Amino acid sequence: MSTSRGQLRTRRLAEVVAALYRQPGDGIRQAFTLSRDDAVRLPRLASVAIVSITVPGRQPASLDGFEHVLRLSFADVDFLSSTLSPEAQASLNHAFTAEQARAIRSFTDALPPKVASVVIHCEGGYSRSCAIALALHQLYDYRTELGRLEQANPSVHRVMMTDAQERAGSRDARRPRGHQ
DSSP: OOOOHHHHHHHHHHHHHHHHHSOOTTSOOEEEEEEHHHHTTSOOOTTEEEEEEEOTTSOOOOOTTOSEEEEEEOOOOOTTOSOOOHHHHHTGGGOOOHHHHHHHHHHHHTOOTTOOEEEEEESSSSSHHHHHHHHHHHHHOOBOOGGGGTTOOHHHHHHHHHHHHHHHHHHHHHSOTTOO
16 A cells, blocks of 8 residues: 555654643754755644744745744755765855854754744755754754754755854964863
8 A cells, every 4th residue: 555645744744743732851953954844834832842944935834823943044955975966056146045044053052941842944855954963963952853853965965064163163272271
């Protein structure tokens, strides 16, 4: 018996919604990835923040009712790859930036303790959003579904990690000796 793509999406959304209602009791945030279509169908919970990623030129996702939303727009291009298709080359001027990486970290750093979950969505829910979820896991120990992050965009992930490491290094370099 085959399962349609719509049924898989419905099942995925149901799994994430159930997890959002089962908040972790240990204070460790959880990160989930969804498609844009599924993200707009989420219940509006005060314990959920959203990182919304859209394709440049596309209207923002309808996320009214969420208190904490960060909206970003960048292309799904693995810009650090040595082989880029003509389509990918045309998207380079809309690629993920270190400034956007800092915006994500600033957004998550400023979330109040009542926010137990961050949902990251992009168009399909498997490349850009997965790269950010993986970085949040590695930088902040967010709980994630690591098996779902296998298709994470390597360039987005690398920019998230490199920028965070460079920022940490520059802060350490400015501290007086003995205060590290």
